[in-house]
Amino acid sequence: MSEELNKTELAEAGGKTRLYVTADLGEGVAVTLDEGQTHYLLHVLRARAGNLISLFNGRDGEWLAEIAEAGKRGVTATCRKQTAGQHGTPDIWLAFAPVKKTPSDYLVQKAVELGVSVLQPVFTRRTIVTRINEERMAANAVEAAEQSERLTVPEIRAGVSFDKLLASWPTERRLLFCDEGGDAKAMTQAARESRGGPTGILTGPEGGFDPAERAAVRALPFVVPVSLGPRILRADTAALAALAIWQSIAGDWS
Amino acid sequence: MSEELNKTELAEAGGKTRLYVTADLGEGVAVTLDEGQTHYLLHVLRARAGNLISLFNGRDGEWLAEIAEAGKRGVTATCRKQTAGQHGTPDIWLAFAPVKKTPSDYLVQKAVELGVSVLQPVFTRRTIVTRINEERMAANAVEAAEQSERLTVPEIRAGVSFDKLLASWPTERRLLFCDEGGDAKAMTQAARESRGGPTGILTGPEGGFDPAERAAVRALPFVVPVSLGPRILRADTAALAALAIWQSIAGDWS
Numbered sequence: 001m002s003e004e005l006n007k008t009e010l011a012e013a014g015g016k017t018r019l020y021v022t023a024d025l026g027e028g029v030a031v032t033l034d035e036g037q038t039h040y041l042l043h044v045l046r047a048r049a050g051n052l053i054s055l056f057n058g059r060d061g062e063w064l065a066e067i068a069e070a071g072k073r074g075v076t077a078t079c080r081k082q083t084a085g086q087h088g089t090p091d092i093w094l095a096f097a098p099v100k101k102t103p104s105d106y107l108v109q110k111a112v113e114l115g116v117s118v119l120q121p122v123f124t125r126r127t128i129v130t131r132i133n134e135e136r137m138a139a140n141a142v143e144a145a146e147q148s149e150r151l152t153v154p155e156i157r158a159g160v161s162f163d164k165l166l167a168s169w170p171t172e173r174r175l176l177f178c179d180e181g182g183d184a185k186a187m188t189q190a191a192r193e194s195r196g197g198p199t200g201i202l203t204g205p206e207g208g209f210d211p212a213e214r215a216a217v218r219a220l221p222f223v224v225p226v227s228l229g230p231r232i233l234r235a236d237t238a239a240l241a242a243l244a245i246w247q248s249i250a251g252d253w254s
Numbered sequence: 255m256s257e258e259l260n261k262t263e264l265a266e267a268g269g270k271t272r273l274y275v276t277a278d279l280g281e282g283v284a285v286t287l288d289e290g291q292t293h294y295l296l297h298v299l300r301a302r303a304g305n306l307i308s309l310f311n312g313r314d315g316e317w318l319a320e321i322a323e324a325g326k327r328g329v330t331a332t333c334r335k336q337t338a339g340q341h342g343t344p345d346i347w348l349a350f351a352p353v354k355k356t357p358s359d360y361l362v363q364k365a366v367e368l369g370v371s372v373l374q375p376v377f378t379r380r381t382i383v384t385r386i387n388e389e390r391m392a393a394n395a396v397e398a399a400e401q402s403e404r405l406t407v408p409e410i411r412a413g414v415s416f417d418k419l420l421a422s423w424p425t426e427r428r429l430l431f432c433d434e435g436g437d438a439k440a441m442t443q444a445a446r447e448s449r450g451g452p453t454g455i456l457t458g459p460e461g462g463f464d465p466a467e468r469a470a471v472r473a474l475p476f477v478v479p480v481s482l483g484p485r486i487l488r489a490d491t492a493a494l495a496a497l498a499i500w501q502s503i504a505g506d507w508s
Binding site: 102106109110113114115147148149150186187188227228229230231232233234237240241244245247248249251252253254 | 356360363364367368369401402403404440441442481482483484485486487488491494495498499501502503505506507508
């Protein structure tokens, strides 16, 4: 690796392969990559010793690392230079009723790109999906974080019932309830009012919340019902639209 | 059909099956449904004479219609009552570089829910997809319009080259260019400034626009480069985020 490369050139060199690791990162630190990453590097990218990749772990920024060993015993890469300092992602949670497989994969991927910090599946009365694959969700989240150049991976929480979600919700965290009707606030206004404070977004399943759920959530002091316009949005569209608008007004898009 | 049903009850009765037709709609008008709709009504819903459905055509509002005939010769429904007056969808175009099959289907579906008025595929230098299936796009758009309770179906245009798009773009229509970098305006600000005027959104392929394309589009007087935040968004995420933010600020969401 040439010592003459500047920071931008270094970032470009490593930028094409960007991997999330859990190990600490720092000048000269050697990182052993996991089985999936090893397979990807050896058999998809045909990487060899001396190639450059980028690593991040959600704590130590982004590092350009040089592959030191690439063989049957695995792949090890040595951190050479920090190419980005660590910075956070806005504190925005998404509590969502899981939908069928492909839309859920899609929702996780898009929510990560749009900068969600916590993904919380919630089972409502009309939620048809009864189990979620948290491992699959986590793998999707890592992949989306790698590709979107995030420096963090969102937390994937275990699924909870709707009642438990409301009972355990931190009362200082505003909850924007994506309601289908009634006297809801425009999302733009709710986002402006949530600036600088911890916030969550709650979206329902196909078919919406049932009347008892709607009444229960609307009665809570930290809940703000919000409207997403005159058309009926699918569950995943609603979650992504709400996140995009929130980021553009109260998040890190400006 | 009981004459005592009020407007809300009528809408609920017909609301579950909502079909787009091209024929004129009006009091007592009989509409013959097409082959796909006939199959759906007879073999999926097992509809029978006397059942109620909702019809819209993009011009005459929404009508509750009673199935008059349902048999081998097809399905005919008679308009009984207008349940919603016609109203438009905001004048917002989306010009997008098509991506692989599933994301394109997804993009069309979501863009229709989010209230796009024109969908314009555009082939850029880095667009890998070389053909688009306009029929499939149109069918997806109709289905999304039916399910999202739109009263219109967006226009699906034939794909054009990037150069042709720019050369034929109506100069009075502002074009929000979703750029990946440079001195772009925040999407919220660009949306505020586009209020009340004809507007389009332009998003690129996976891999973005090439430098020559970027220079060409930025040189045009009607183009406003906009930013969608610090993370790299996939092509379809960028299009949906831009549309959602535009609708919430300059469209019909407030």
